Amino acid sequence: MLLSLHEVRGFRCLTEVRFEPAPGLNLVRGRNAQGKTSLLESILFVATSKSHRTAQERELLLHEAESFHLRTVLERRGTPVTLEANWWRGTKRFKVNGVPQQRMSDILGQLNVVLFSPEDVDIVKGGASARRRFMDMELAQVDKGYLNALQLYRQVLRQRNELLKRPKPDRDLLRAWEPQFVESGRAIMESRGRFLEELAAIATETHASIGGGEALQVRYEPDVKQADQLQETLDKYLESDLRRQQTTRGPHRDDIGLFIAERPARDYGSQGQQKTAALAMRLAVVELVRQRTGEYPVLMLDEVLAELDADRCQRLFLAIPEAVQCIATTTQLEGAPAGYAGDFASFLIEGGRLERR
Amino acid sequence: MFIESPRVTRLIDAFRRLPGVGRRSAERMALHLLSAPEDIAYELSDALREARASIRWCSVCSHLTETDPCPICADERRDHGLICVVEQPFAVIAIEKGGSYKGVYHVLHGVLSPLDGIGPSELKLDRLFRRLEDGAVREVVLATNTTPEGEATALFLSRQIAERGVAVSRIAHGVPMGGGLEYADEATLAQAIQGRTKL
Incomplete structure (x- = not known):
């Protein structure tokens, strides 16, 4: 997958930007708060319809503006595809090759991207919800059925929880939501199980190659052990659900177990080691997307380079396959990243304007 | 403006x-x-x-009508032992355009949705259940939409209706007639394959 053009109008501080990345490594240079992260965020938005920094889409607007516009041209298996995202007064519209798209599942997977950002240390350090977000975002890009199941599951869960908040919930009414809960829940668990099994093998290897030291182990930790036990679990926990006024058990409580040297990664090692583990997880997705779709996704690295010494930086670039198009931000205004000897394209971003360097 | x-x-x-x-x-x-x-x-x-x-609601089936009961409920040639339950009047019009359904209808004017505060009493389900009391109805076809709420409503109704000793069925989900499979979305195709029928 190759991103050949990305145009931005009125997204955060980016008034008008035309970004034409090259294949291979692209360095987006700039001082702090000049719009580097916003550029990556806008690429993520056109690919996934979401921001990694905020759920309040109004924050994505330029000061006092009412709309933003993104247009991206990419090459997928040699065929050009144009994506557009328009946000106007709270409604967002997406087009693929000029054709308006109604369903989220038709937008996701057009442009596969993997973003590593400083917040990703939460995959290791944060609560289970950060890890579920990681799974959901990456899986939705490569598995269309997953997004459908997830949307159904979330809606049914909301409805069931609302019923549980009533003074005396009717058992028959509660039961009316259960088959859809069980069916979508099972689909989610099966997708997550397969995804993490594939990811685990790649992540361990990647972690070793970027200098993570001791072995990283990844495994799926479903809240309900077996996908075919969901109905049983609902029955068993009905009293507890009624008492706590919410659905106690299910895939909405799933987690990913991360271990370094067989100890929980959360309690292990320095901030730097946790960050390396998180980076290994995202990089593993790059390989997994290639295995699933036949093409590498676009890799975006936000503020990674600054924190790495020459040795680790070199290992990182060695771990990224040459065929991967990579967009990395850096505050370093001149020269190549420490320890990197290959070709790269260089861009400078200043006050929301971008130019090729 | x-x-x-x-x-x-x-x-x-x-x-x-x-x-x-x-x-x-x-x-x-x-x-x-x-x-x-x-x-x-x-x-x-x-x-x-x-x-x-x-225009008001038909006192029997709740469809929109100028006369009460509505022309469909008043039509003696129709099969009053067969009731098709739909969410909105729009669905009655769509099914009638098809022309092959000879039974009568019941319009819910909504679906179960706790988040919107809609339960059995808001849907006036007792009006539907009352129609099943005299034993004249053989079968109820549930034709609510295939949304999460439509499915939950169909499931809830199916249990309540079965308890009253009336046969219940759900409309089939599948691919549009006269269209190529390539135009159906993945979820519809998956449903169609799951709900395949023996030849």
């Missing part, structure tokens, strides 16, 4: 409450009605007022 008039704003807001109408369309319709010959606007308001005043 830069016409400083609360009356114009009110008109635009009225259009915006209609299904499928966004701000832009609402403004266009309002401006059109205000700038076109006044007959057009008055014809619309008369038609609206008269239609609204003369």
